[in-house]
Amino acid sequence: MQIHIDGEQWPMAAGCIGLAKLYSEEELPRTSTGVQLNDKILDTLAEKFIRGLIDQFSVVKRDVRKMMWYSNQAKKQPERTKEFAAEVRKILNEQYKKVKKYFSETEECQRLKELLEKLKEIKKPEEAPFIKEYIEQYGDIAATPFINEKLTLNYVKAVILNPFYGQTSILQPVFNSKSTEEHIQQIEADFIQPAKLELMFAEKLDSATNIEEIVAFLEENKGYKPFKDLLKPIKKLNNKDQVLDYLHNQILPCSFVEGLIATQSYEEMIFSPLAFSKMKAVNFNWNFDKKLPVPISAVARLVMFMAPFGMAFYSRRLGNEQASETFRYAGMILSQKHFAEVIKENLTYQKLRGEGSSFEEAIVGLLQESIDKAKKIINSYFFLEVYSDYQMKKTLLDYYHMPPYLAHYIAYYGKTLDLLYHREYRDSFFRAVLKGIDPKEIIFDYLRVAIKNPYHAKGALFATRERKRILQAKKGVEDMKNYDKTISYVYYRGCDLRNELMKDRMAEQGEPYRASGKKKIDGIAYRLLNAAKAGNKSGFMDTIFRIHMAAGLDVPSIFVDSFKEEGLDFETISSAFIAGLIGQEQIKIEGDVTNG
Structure with missing residues (x-):
């Protein structure tokens, strides 16, 4: 039997993309809005699911990549060889403890122990090449199937699956010591068989010529509790039409898959990010029945359990330089395109994020299209990010929409965002823009970082500059670069003042006291930045007049624009000037990095 799975709602879309990652288009046909699920693929799904998790989230591959970074650093900085070897040893030791717990008597466990001892002996710069050699040996040892499978399954259950599904099925702690085959068997029992039975029942309802066939099917499969519950009332009916009428009027349909009846409810163990407790979600219950918050089928539950294959997983830092936390997020892309294209774009997005691309880099990279094509995709892209913690009953969910003007901007200038060198601020800037929020506050925070580290002034x-271009695009202005020269001029005025103030300070105190000149400039920059953040134009201009007088320079008329409705806005003027004041060197900014 074939049934259509619609990917309109994002948990189901993620599941459909996940299934498409495991099966070819011939095995799992794509439709305009989802996929055609054939019950034949369910025979292999349990094994493909578990094997797919092991391959995609391999702990060994991840650790080798992480440790190789330290090996490369040891080549560049041989004087720190001992330090980098210690970091590699720390990572290896974490995995050795787990191998020892489950496979202490094996030869592989002993070899890992020997590697730890060898890493401990690395101390001299000339021994740096041994770090790479020992990492490769670890990769060979840990890639042994029984080790890699155990380490990866326990990792993926704790870090990837548990936040989405709690402790259901294979996610129970007791499964940490079970074999790969036992995991496959449990998935078969908990997810595959219920889905198969419900598809068979839907097919029987369609093909049966009389009620006796339906009752015989339910009798044969009454070990499945939902069918046992259906058997008693259906036995009292007289014909097939009454059965169909009963199922239509007395049994709720699946909320996600058309044509299937509901056999369970959409609660926390089904999909934690958007689910809720039966007892606490009365307003969401059907007819205020606490037993059925949202009715779904076993097929819908199975599809949602495939969601981890349909999403990209990565770390995202929330907060600022002073206080921040890092969370593991899952992300995906939705659009109004044919679902086959949605699948391809998400697989590309996963690849980009897996290679270390930031949120902004991955999206801009994905949308590297011609200008004409960019105009055609207007209003079609949505980006979703979700963090879920099942234990804390906490979900953070962000939706981002690609508006027309932003698609237009990215088509011309998307790559210029790479010039925002601070990864976290670049991503925060782009997320704000996608939400339609003016990113000025992010720029102010970025400037505060740049005062401490002038490298970030650029x-x-x-x-x-990119904020101004985006604001121009939002207004429908065709030439988004029309203020670039003015911004450049304001920036260089900041540079000129810095040079004059530093020159004066050096003349007064001599070369050895140059640092005190920077301290004075930093104080001025903080004062200007506080005024800019508060929107205090008068306070900002008062400081501008004072420092120009101190440097013996005239105040350019451009600063008067900050008091006008037309022209360069106050936030742009103040930010460009402060960037020039605190930067390390003058840089040419008239040139552009475009997508063309």
């Missing part, structure tokens, strides 16, 4: 300047 990035803050480019953020200022």
Whole structure:
């Protein structure tokens, strides 16, 4: 039997993409809005699911990549060889403890122990090449199937699956010591068989010529509790039409898959990010029946359990430089395109994020299309990010929409965002823009970082320029670069003032006290930045007049624009000037990095 699975709602879309990652288009046909699920593929799904998890989230591959970074650093900085070897040993030791717990008597466990001892002996710069050699040996040892499978399954259950599904089925702690085959068997029992039975029942309802066939099917499969519950009332009916009428009027349909009846409810163990407790969600219950918050079928539950294959997983830092937390997010892309294209774009997005691309880099990279094509995709893209913690009953969910003007901007200038060198601020900037929020506050925070580390003044300047271009695009202005020269001029005025102030300070105190000149400039920058953040134009201009007088320079008329409705806005003027004031060197910003 074949049944259509619609990917309109994102948990089901993620599941459909996940299934498509495991099966070819011939095995799982794509439709305009989802996939055609054939009950024949269910015979292999349990094994493909578990084997797929082991392959995609391999702990050994991840650890080798992580440790190789330290090996490469040891080549570049041989004087720190001992330090980098210690970091590699720390990672290897974590996995050795797990191998020892489950496979202490094996030869592989002993070899890992020997590697730890060898890493401990690395101390001299000339021994740096041994780090790579020992990492490769670890990769060979840990890639042994029984080790890799155990380490990966326990990792993926704790880090990837548990936040989405709690402790259902294979996610119970007792399964940490069970074999790969036992995991496959449990998935078969908990997810595959119920889905198969419900598809068979739907097919029987369609093909049966009389009620006796339906009753015989339910009798044969009454070990499945939902069928046992149906058997008693259906036995009292007289014909097939009455059965269909009973199922239509007395049994709720699946909320996600058309044509199937509901056999369970959509609660926390089904899909934690958007689910709720039966006892606490009265407003969401059907007819205020606490037993059925949202009715679904076993097929819908199975599809949603495939969601981890349909999403990209990555770390995302929330907060600022002073206080922040890092969470593991899952992300995906939705559009109004044919679902086959949605699948391809999500697989590309997963690949980009897996290679270390940031949120902004992955999306801009995905949308590297011609200008004409970019105009055609207007209003079609949605980006979703979700963090879920089943234990804390906490979900953070962000939706981002690609508006027309932003698609237009990305088509021309998407790559210029790479010039925002600070990864977290670049992503925050892009997320704000996608939400339609003016990113000025992010630029102000970026400038505060740049005061402490002048290297980031360049990035803050480019953020200022790109913000203005985006605001121009939002207004429908065709030439988004029409203020670039003015921004450049304001920036260089900041550079000129810095040079004058530093020159004066050096003349007064001599070369050895140059640092105190920077301290004075930093104080001025903080004062200007506080005024800019508060929207205090008068306070900002008062400081501008004072420092120009101190440097013996005239105040350019451009600063008067900050008091006008037309022209360069106050936030752009203040940000560009501060970036120039605190930067390390003058840089040419008239040139562009475009997508063309």
